[in-house]
Amino acid sequence: MSLRPLLSLLAAAVLAGCASSPTSPVQAPDGTRADVAILETTDVHANVLSWDYFKAKDDPTVGYERVATLIRRARAEFANSFLFDSGDTIQGTVLADYQALVAPVGCDQELAIYKAMDAMGYDGGTAGNHEFNYGLPFLSQVTGTPMEIDGKRTDRCAGPHFPLVLANVFDASTGKPIFKPWTMVKKTIEAYTPDGSRLQVPIKVAIIGFTPPPILKWDQRHLAGKVTVSGVVEAAQRYLPQIQAQHPDLVVAILHGGLNTAPYTSDMENGGWYLAGVPGIDVLLLGHSHTEFPGPRYAGMKDVDATRGFVRGKPAVMGGFFGKDLGVIKLALEREHGRWTIDRDDTHSEVRPICPQKNPCVPADPAIAPLVAQAHAATVAYVNTPIGRSTVRLSSYFADEGDMSALAVVNAAQRDYVQRELPTLHPELAGVPVLAAAAAFRTGFGGPDDYTDVPPGPLTLRSAADLYFYPNTLAAVKTDGAGVKAWLEKSAARFNRIDPAKTGEQALINTHVPGFNFDQIQGDLSYAIDVGRPVGQRIVSLTYQGKPVTPSQPFVVATNNYRASGGGNFPGLDGSNTVLASQDGVREIVAAWLKRTGTLDRADLPAASWHFAPLKTRGPVTFTAAAGKQGLAAADGLENIRQLRDQGDGSAVYAIDLGKDLAGASRPARGHHTRK
Structure with a gap:
């Protein structure tokens, strides 16, 4: 027997042994x-x-x-x-x-x-x-x-x-x-x-x-x-x-x-x-x-x-x-x-x-x-870049209930940007009123710390990032009074329908509608949300500069690219009526506006544009927010909010008295002027 066949047999035996290992x-x-x-x-x-x-x-x-x-x-x-x-x-x-x-x-x-x-x-x-x-x-x-x-x-x-x-x-x-x-x-x-x-x-x-x-x-x-x-x-x-x-x-x-x-x-x-x-x-x-x-x-x-x-x-x-x-x-x-x-x-x-x-x-x-x-480390250094000061606390703890302090900054910056840029792009729209829409991105969904909270004092780029969470760019859409009302009606789906005759607790917030789909529109606009009515029929007393908004009245609304292109499935918003599509991020626009403002006072912010229509209920209407913040609500004029019970995890259940009409004098007076 030759050596080569013997080696082949030995190799086959070794391979067989490995295969059965x-x-x-x-x-x-x-x-x-x-x-x-x-x-x-x-x-x-x-x-x-x-x-x-x-x-x-x-x-x-x-x-x-x-x-x-x-x-x-x-x-x-x-x-x-x-x-x-x-x-x-x-x-x-x-x-x-x-x-x-x-x-x-x-x-x-x-x-x-x-x-x-x-x-x-x-x-x-x-x-x-x-x-x-x-x-x-x-x-x-x-x-x-x-x-x-x-x-x-x-x-x-x-x-x-x-x-x-x-x-x-x-x-x-x-x-x-x-x-x-x-x-x-x-x-x-x-x-x-x-x-x-x-x-x-x-x-x-x-x-x-x-x-x-x-x-x-x-x-x-x-x-x-x-x-x-x-x-x-x-x-x-x-x-x-x-x-x-x-x-x-x-x-x-x-x-x-x-x-x-x-x-x-x-x-x-x-x-x-x-x-x-x-x-x-x-x-x-x-x-x-x-x-x-x-x-x-x-x-x-x-x-x-x-x-x-x-x-x-x-x-x-x-x-x-x-x-x-x-x-x-x-x-x-x-x-x-x-x-x-x-x-x-x-x-x-x-x-x-x-x-x-x-x-x-x-x-x-x-x-x-x-x-x-x-x-x-580089990111931390970047977000600590100073951009100004504020005398106002800007938070979203009660953004769903009417505190627009944080949103007002975003809306003021967006509106200012569109008012400056739009006449160059569309001279024919120069006389059309400009509104601005923004939603609170941080409303507690991620836990009791998931809220915007910018205290009075120095402002940094971190403040602007807190005020505007996403890297959206700014856009503006051409619409009319009917379109604005439809936009607001869609937003008002954030709330459950409240039965005034019910004696037990009723939850105010519809948790199936995310906070980022509750747009709040400002710019000489005023309206009330009646949560006693069904979805689609809740916006009442809609006025612009004190006069009722008519369905055909033209408006331009500053918003973000997500909303303008159809994000959230808002009626009439599919990208076809966009009149300005900026490459600038809303966060950067907010930071630039704050920097130009220098020291931010209440007078720099547009007035709160909405409130709940009075609705007297037999039982409490409740919502959940971060615990221990009732004083912040009162400081912004929301004196109808009280903490019911601390849940022990950083959150608390609050009650809101919808029967108390907070429109007008009970809200903090706010003028609005533009600083150069």
Whole structure:
């Protein structure tokens, strides 16, 4: 026998031994079981650190650095895990704006949030709607994804060290998806045969991503003519045959969207319920809605188990927002007929908070802060740039109840800008009255510290960022009296209808209408909101300069690009009546106005434009706000507000006496003049 055949036999024997080794992947026999954890972050919004840039202090209730601790704990608990992100990742804090707009990162630099995520080893993610806020060139750069933009191919730059997939956004000129629509993640997992033997077996998980189709409205100035968007169901049906041809063991849909059982449309914002019904999708990761699933918000929804975390029979999770939570799906897999199947009886989802109770919150992972220390320090220095002084406390604690102190600054700055710029662009509109609309972005949704609060004293860029939370640009729309009233009626849906005969407590705020959709319009305008009436019939006593507004009376309204282009689905606002689309950010316009004003007094602010129409109720009308702030309400003339009970978590339940008419003399007198 020659030496070569002998060596071949020895080599084959060695290979066979390796193949049967307990550490080498093998095909699992039927009956084999494995537990696999699907971990999800979503809507982190660049909250890398537990730091409040508006109040310049630590905030242990938010921050990816604490979610990282939960990730490490989950990995220690589960032998097998995958980690995904469902979008709205790169925008949302002053740190994000600093790296995008003030001192943009270079092609060779990675965003702070991606540095932090890379430290935790993600397996994939998708793009949310806010990924598009800074424009396609920036998105292409920071995600390391070359794109065709205006006929030019962008360079490949530094991006996250994990794949981003997006199946429903396409280049308008080529029809090709701007991101890879799907990809396959391959791992070796630990499994157990029916006799208890441990195996290392391969698993292939396909991931496919989706963003809300309304991005074409919300970021029209960045996306119009550059991309097209399809519905999430249509995109899934388009690419699932390709995915299935690669024989994945699981298909995970990563959707930046929530759940809505209204009739499906291709531009549905929260299409998760319908996506779960697409054959071939096994697991659903949700986002965008800034809430938790499973959770009580979805109790009673058709074909949804809001306790164990199933949507139409598919395991699903939505892991909160702002780095407050980690979503976890514990998948129980069983091998049947040569394929992995999900044992639904032994599968469940949960959302794990970084603060299980008010205190203590989990500690920050020490590996994260050093990665972003330089960018964080530069951002802190930037927001502390002085721009003036104020003699007025500007807060949003009671913005829903009529305190316009913080909004008045935004509206004054927006109105001033449009009044100066519009005559040059549209001389024919020079005589048309200019109004301004703004909403309080921070009204407690994120907790008892989630309010704008700029105390009297020095003003900095941090103050302007607190007054205006988002990186919107300014826009102005041409409308009429009927349009203004319709705008206000839509805003007044923020309130529940109050029954004056009811003796028990009634909640004032409709929590299904976000605070950022309660626009308050100023500029010699006055109106009352009658919450005893149904939605759409609540605006009464609408006047301009003391005279009733007529339906055909022309107006120009200063607002932001999101609202002007259709964000929030306000009647008559779809981008077609925009007469000014500035490239200047509203936050920067506010900062410039404050700087020109010098020392801000009440006389510099427009008068509060609205109040509740008197409505005498038998029982208390209540709302929740930060505890201990009744004095602030009274200082701004809201003497009909009293704190009922402290809830012990930084918030309190207040009562508002709607029967007390605060219009006129009971409100602080405010003139309005323009300083040069």
